[in-house]
Amino acid sequence: HDPSVTPMPFNLLRGKFEFRPHELTIWSGFKGHGKSLMISQALMTAIKRGKKIFVISPEFRPESVLERMLYQFAQTTSPTPEHINEFMSFVTERMWLYDAQASLKPKVVIALCRYAADTLDVQHIVIDSLMKCGMAPDDYGAQKNFVDQVQSVAHKYPLHIHLVAHARKGNDDSKPPKLNDVKGASEIADMPENVLCVWRNKEKEKNPNQKHDEPDASLTVEAQRNGDGWIGAVNLMYDPDSQLFFEPGNKPEGSQYVRF
DSSP states (O other): TTTSSOOOOOOTTEEEEEEETTTTEEEEOTTTTHHHHHHHHHHHHHHHHTEEEEEOTTSSHHHHHHHHHHHHHHHHSSHHHHHHHHHHHHHHHTHHHHHHHHOOOHHHHHHHHHHHIIIOSEEEEEEEEESSOOTTTHHHHHHHHHHHHHHHHHHTTTEEEEEEEOOOSSSSSOOOOOGBBSSOHHHHHSSSEEEEEEEEEHHHHOTTTTTTTTEEEEEEEEEEEEEOOOOOOEEEEEETTTEEEEEETTOOOOOOTTTO
């Protein structure tokens, strides 16, 4: 297996999709459908494989980002002091968080990406989200320019950049969003190497008994320019206690991250 790539935490995607260096992935989905949770889970897999991460997340305080990862690491929302100590030693020197909860200017985000690549020698950068990068929702020119510059950083350095871009809130979130549902300039979905859509089955959450045989969520690879170009969806279940997505029949049990 190529050590420069980072696989997804789902066996169903083995050989079909992975995060390669010099690429940009757009993560899309409706608000509240679990994009940040899923990214957090993917980052845990990356750190476990010795990758270093830089997170620019004006949407969430660093404490929130760490708390979510802690739950996923310990596989419980009631972690013990041992879990916390183990988790902190797991992420120290492997993850950096930029602490700013205000909208950032596009050029600052690009400078941060370059800094992380040059100085911290990271393999993954997460920008959560495009909405918080100082551009008006209808300024498509600025959005296109920003995505272009982010992608240039990814092309220059041996790293993978993850950019969260929300899906347009239609009147129906009962089906997964598509490529053309990404909010903003069309280039946001056209330019990157990969586009992923995260969707939660909200109808099932409202009527669990009637829909117990349906999946809780899905992850769709909407676009993949490299690799073998596979596109398709995988159905997933969700465990609220560990805040982990998992494949049907593969429920997380106890911490699989303890040995590293």
